[in-house]
Amino acid sequence: MAKLHVTTTINGEPTEFLCDPSQSMLDVLRNTLGLTGSKEGCGTGDCGACSITLDGRLTCSCLVLAAEVGGHEINTIEGMAQGDELHPLQQKFLEMAALQCGICTPGVLMAARALLEKNPDPTETEVRFWLAGNLCRCTGYDKIVRAVLETAAEMRSAA
Amino acid sequence: MTDIRYLAPPTLDEAVSAFAAAQGAARILAGGTDLLVQMRNGMARPGTIIDIKKIPEMTSVTESADGGFWVGAAVSGAALAEHPRFGKVWPGVLEAINLIGSTQVQGRASPGGNLCHGSPAADSVPAMVAAGAVVTIAGPNGRRTMPVEAFPAGPGRTNLAAGEILVGFTLPARPAGSGDAYLRMIPRTEMDIAVVGVGVSLTMAGGVVAAARVGLGAAAPTVLLVPDAARALVGSKLDDAALNAAAAACSAACKPIDDKRGTIVYRTKVAAVLLKRAAAIAADRAQGKA
Numbered sequence: 414m415a416k417l418h419v420t421t422t423i424n425g426e427p428t429e430f431l432c433d434p435s436q437s438m439l440d441v442l443r444n445t446l447g448l449t450g451s452k453e454g455c456g457t458g459d460c461g462a463c464s465i466t467l468d469g470r471l472t473c474s475c476l477v478l479a480a481e482v483g484g485h486e487i488n489t490i491e492g493m494a495q496g497d498e499l500h501p502l503q504q505k506f507l508e509m510a511a512l513q514c515g516i517c518t519p520g521v522l523m524a525a526r527a528l529l530e531k532n533p534d535p536t537e538t539e540v541r542f543w544l545a546g547n548l549c550r551c552t553g554y555d556k557i558v559r560a561v562l563e564t565a566a567e568m569r570s571a572a
Numbered sequence: 573m574t575d576i577r578y579l580a581p582p583t584l585d586e587a588v589s590a591f592a593a594a595q596g597a598a599r600i601l602a603g604g605t606d607l608l609v610q611m612r613n614g615m616a617r618p619g620t621i622i623d624i625k626k627i628p629e630m631t632s633v634t635e636s637a638d639g640g641f642w643v644g645a646a647v648s649g650a651a652l653a654e655h656p657r658f659g660k661v662w663p664g665v666l667e668a669i670n671l672i673g674s675t676q677v678q679g680r681a682s683p684g685g686n687l688c689h690g691s692p693a694a695d696s697v698p699a700m701v702a703a704g705a706v707v708t709i710a711g712p713n714g715r716r717t718m719p720v721e722a723f724p725a726g727p728g729r730t731n732l733a734a735g736e737i738l739v740g741f742t743l744p745a746r747p748a749g750s751g752d753a754y755l756r757m758i759p760r761t762e763m764d765i766a767v768v769g770v771g772v773s774l775t776m777a778g779g780v781v782a783a784a785r786v787g788l789g790a791a792a793p794t795v796l797l798v799p800d801a802a803r804a805l806v807g808s809k810l811d812d813a814a815l816n817a818a819a820a821a822c823s824a825a826c827k828p829i830d831d832k833r834g835t836i837v838y839r840t841k842v843a844a845v846l847l848k849r850a851a852a853i854a855a856d857r858a859q860g861k862a
Contacts, residue, residue: 417578434577434621435576435611435621456612457609457612457613458605458608458609458673458674458676458677459674461674461676464676467679470648470650470679470680471675471676471679472676472679473676473677473680475608476603476604476605476608476609476677476680477604477608477680478578478601478604478608478621478623480578480580480621480623481601481604481623481625524676527675528675542761542762543675544675545674545675545762545763546673546674546675546676546677546763547674
């Protein structure tokens with residue numbers, strides 16, 4: 414069976430790739446396009462390590478077929494920093510040590526950014542519920558949640 | 573590596589033709605949160621994947637002039653939550669749909685997929701049953717409709733005939749003084765499957781229940797409409813006697829299984845508790861108190 418030719422936009426860049434009809438977007442990101450920031454944890458939509466946005470909406474790239482994304486806009490963790498300048502969430506995660514092994518971190522950051530774009534002033538409860546689909550086996554979540562709340566406060570005062 | 577075909581037809585007619593032509597070897601793709609998992613673990617090996625998200629009718633939420641709603645089968649939970657009106661008119665249906673999975677899953681998963689998956693524990697279904705939703709189905713012989721409670725046939729099975737596709741849900745116009753609610757019991761606070769779920773929709777007039785519908789999930793091989801529970805509520809002021817009678821009817825309707833999530837005894841008891849609590853929330857919403 415011939416491969417499918419898909420034209421899409423990834424982190425603002427027009428992008429083309431070839432894929433099999435049953436290939437996941439995560440597989441294409443990592444293994445065809447070399448964008449290995451999105452991680453494969455479970456491959457079944459439970460852990461959130463592969464989180465991307467598709468037309469601005471947070472989703473697990475393991476649950477998206479690459480064939481589906483033609484004409485749509487994808488953002489991945491690779492697009493989060495602007496050159497050498499980290500996103501405030503990335504900077505705060507470093508400052509507050511909101512990560513240990515780092516496997517879940519790209520997904521957590523993508524999810525946290527999506528939350529703050531929608532709700533710049535979330536409560537701790539709202540952060541915890543929003544991030545419930547991002548599993549971390551190291552930190553116990555407290556540092557992650559505190560870093561998200563602290564970033565939100567800083568971004569509000571800077572705005 | 574694979575001989576799967578991927579199609580994304582722009583019209584329902586083309587989707588129905590392609591689905592029928594595949595003679596059972598095709599699977600419909602909406603949000604993919606069930607299908608891609610099944611493909612990965614080998615439970616599904618479709619010859620053709622038919623993505624319905626390019627069909628406007630299946631991805632739209634529209635409010636009709638009389639106040640009814642159309643919800644396309646492939647509308648995501650996140651899209652429904654962003655609709656300016658839907659959650660105001662049907663807060664119980666929306667909260668049920670938004671309980672399914674994580675934020676990431678909400679970005680893709682649809683009430684149509686939740687219904688077609690056929691799980692007795694599907695969170696959106698008891699709320700849709702309580703709402704009196706009617707589903708539209710399209711197939712080689714045209715369109716037909718059925719009440720949502722007639723759609724499930726058993727665990728993992730539906731009453732779709734060969735070649736038929738779920739198109740969407742019609743929710744009826746809402747009389748003034750109406751409210752709905754959905755509650756599920758889970759041992760955690762998030763990201764879990766219902767041990768029992770109860771949806772209640774009420775219309776109140778002068779503090780008295782004028783109309784009621786009750787949907788019960790995870791307590792039988794299919795989600796159930798519980799007319800006896802509704803009858804016990806209608807005409808009452810939701811006093812203890814009426815609530816106890818409705819709760820008893822809800823328990824009596826239970827035909828659950830014993831499994832790792834709950835025992836028969838536990839599910840039967842919890843169904844009664846959830847009925848009372850959901851009815852109280854629905855009544856508050858109906859009377860503008862919540």
